[in-house]
Each structure stands twice: as structure tokens, then as C-alpha cells.
Amino acid sequence: MKLIKLDAIDSTNDFLKALSSRDELANFTVVTAENQTKGKGQMGSKWESESGKNLIMSVLVKDFIPENEQVFNLSLIVSLSVIQVLKSLNIPDLSIKWPNDIMSYNKKIGGILIENTIKSDGRIVSVVGLGLNVNQTNFDELPHASSLAVILGNTLEKEILPELIIEKIKEKIDSWSVSASIFWDDYFHSLFRKGIPMPFKNLDLNAGVQNFMGIIQGVSSIGKLQVLLEDDSVSEFDIKEVQMLY
Template sequence: MKLIKLDAIDSTNDFLKGLASKDELDNFTVVTAENQTKGKGQMGSKWESETGKNLIMSALVKDFLYNNKDVFNLSVIVSLAVIKALKLFNIPDLSIKWPNDIMSYNKKIGGILIENTLKSDGRIVSVVGIGINVNQTNLTELPHASSLAVITGESFDKEVLPALIVENIKEEITLWETNATHYWNEYLNSLFRKGVPMPFKNLRNQNFMGIIQGVSPTGKIQILLEDDTVAEFEIKEIQMLY
């Protein structure tokens, strides 16, 4: 694994995308930063992180995706890779809040942003951004967030996480062709609040009750509604109220 360490950068995803556009980078090249001034979440939301306290990383993944309809498979792989790494730290009650926020109990401790680029030869090159709250304890302005340190009362060596996560990603990609159903089932079984009646809010700012049933192959969340129909929603079409 080629590792590029930075003190500060606007966005590790943008930095790695820039490198990948100019050079033939090794697969699974990783960029980490102590501080990120313009961290991004899903659909342009911001990711805030205290300098030097958390894991900020981006990894290059290529030679896996070849079709746009399969891009969510990488979200499944990366989410499970992060969960597997955090289990080694004995982080309790881990789950995945659709599509790929990492939760402990009902608090967000990490997030994943995957940006895909379609090359002229049809290949899809992915930059996988991962942020995990590790040793940050000041989270007063983030009521739905927590960190490994807050949850366990211990401090952690965040430097070991990139290699653990990337090794998990590599292993799952290698096994994907024969184990895709296993990984999808593991992802679905790890979904935050799956099977539990809970309120949601739609784009019209209307609240409604529903039960998460699963996720479609293209990444849409499937929710059982009060009229016993199952509706599918894209990212940001609904908000989970918890």
C-alpha cells in the first residue's frame, strides 16, 4: 500500500483525484491528512474534524467496477471493511446508517464518500474518502456524532487504521465474485434501525412512518410504508428522524 501523508489539505478526495488524473497511480494508493479544510460528505454536506485527532483518508480503487449499475457494490465493501477494522478496537454496537455512515449505538462515528470517474476505455476509477472520529472529544456542535474515545473512554492510535481498512477492502474485492451474496447480506443485516418502525421526512418536508426493509442493488433504500407498500428512495430524498 502506497501511503501519502499530508499535514493539511482542502480535501484528500480532491487531492487524490488530481493525482490519479495525471499519473498511473498504484491501486489502493492512500492519502491521509491531519487537517482537512473542505471535507465533504454525501451530496455536498461538510465533514468537520479537529486537527490531528481523527482519521482522514482517501484510497484509490480501480479494476473493480466496470458498470454504473454496480457502483453501490463498492459502498457495501467499504462499509463492511470499516466495521471489521473497528471491531478489532472493541467498538460496541456497530451499524451502517444508509447508505454508509458508520454508527456506534445511535451516534455517527464515521462517514464514507465514494467518488467515481468513468474513463474513456469504460473503466470506473473510484476515490474512497473515509472519515472516522477517533480521539476527538469536543463534539458539542455535533449532537448526533461521537468518537471512539468518547464511546470507550480510551485513546487510540489512528495511524494503524488505514492499513487495516485497506487490507479489508482488498480481501473483500478479491472474494467478491464468489461471495457477493454473503457481503450483501452482511451489509443488510448491519443496517441501522432495520426492521424498526421509525419516522422519516421527505423532500416536501412531510413526516411519515416507515420500516427499513433493505437496500436495492443500485443503492436505493427500501421502506415499508403504512399502506403496506414498499417505496424506494435515493440519497437525500428522505431524512431519517432518530
């Protein structure tokens, strides 16, 4: 694993994307930063992190996604890999809030942002960004957030995490062809609030009903959230169409 350590950067994802466009980087090249000034989350949201306290990393993944319809497979693999590493650290009550937020109890402790680029030869190259709250303890402005240190009651050596996570990602990619159905089952069973009635907000401005009740049933093969509605129909939503209210 090639590791590039930075003190501060605007975005590790942007840095790695720019680097990969100029150089023939090795697969699973990792960039970490102590501070990130323009961290990104899903749908353009900001990822806030105290300098030096948390894991901020991006990893280059090549030669795994063969076509656009399968891009969610990588999101699934990365989410499960992070969950597996955190379980080994005795983090309790872990779940994945669709599509790929990492939760402990009902608190967000990590987020994943995957950006895909289609090369001129048709190959899909991915940059996987991961933010994981490790040793930050002040979340006064973020009531739905927590960290490994808060949950465990002690600080951790965050430097050990990138290698552990990349090792699990590699293992799952290597065994995907024979274990895909098992990984999908693991992802379904790990879904936050799956099977529990909960409110949602419809983000589609053309929709008549903005807030509605539903029950998460699962996720489609292309990553859409499947929700059982009050009329017993099941609707599918992408990340830009719906928001969980909890």
C-alpha cells in the first residue's frame, strides 16, 4: 500500500483525483491528511473535522467496477470493510445508514464519498473518500455525531486504521466474484433502521407529499433505497430524492 501523508489539504479526494490524472498510480494508493479545509460529503455537504483528531483518507480503486450499473458494489464493499474493522475495535451497535454513513447506536461516526471517473478507454477509476471520527470529543454543533473515543471512553491510534481498512477492502474485492451475494446479505442486515417505521422527507420538488412514513425494506442492485409505503407499495429512491428523519 502506497501511503501519501499530508499535513493539510483542501480535499484528499480532489488531491488524489488530480494526482491519478497525471501519474500512473498504483492501485490502492492512499492519501491521508491531518486537516482538510474543504471536506465533502454526500450531495455537496461539508465534512467537518477537528485538525489532527480524526481519520481523513482517500484511496484509489481501479479495475473493479466494469460498468456504471455496478458502481454501488464498491460503496457496499467499503462500508462493510469499515464496519468489520470497527467491530474488531469493539465499537458497539454498528450499522450503515444508507447509502454509506457509518453509525454506532443512532450517532454518525463516519462517512464515505466515492467519486468515479470514466477513462478514455472506458475503464472506471474510483476515488474513495472516508472520514471517520476517531479522537474528536466535542460535537456541540453536531448533535447526531459521535466518535470512537467518545464511545469507548479512550483515545485510539488512528494511524493504524488506514492499513486495516485497505486490507479488508482488498479482501472483499478479491473474493467478490464468489462472495457477492454474501456481502449483499451482510449489507442488508447492517442497514440502519431497516424494518422499523420511520419518517422520511421527499426531496423531489415535484412530489405532492413532502414528508411521509415508510419502512426500509432493502437496497436495489444499483443502490436505490427500497421503502414500503403506507399503501403497501414499495418505492425506490436515490440519494437525491429522499432523506431519513430520525
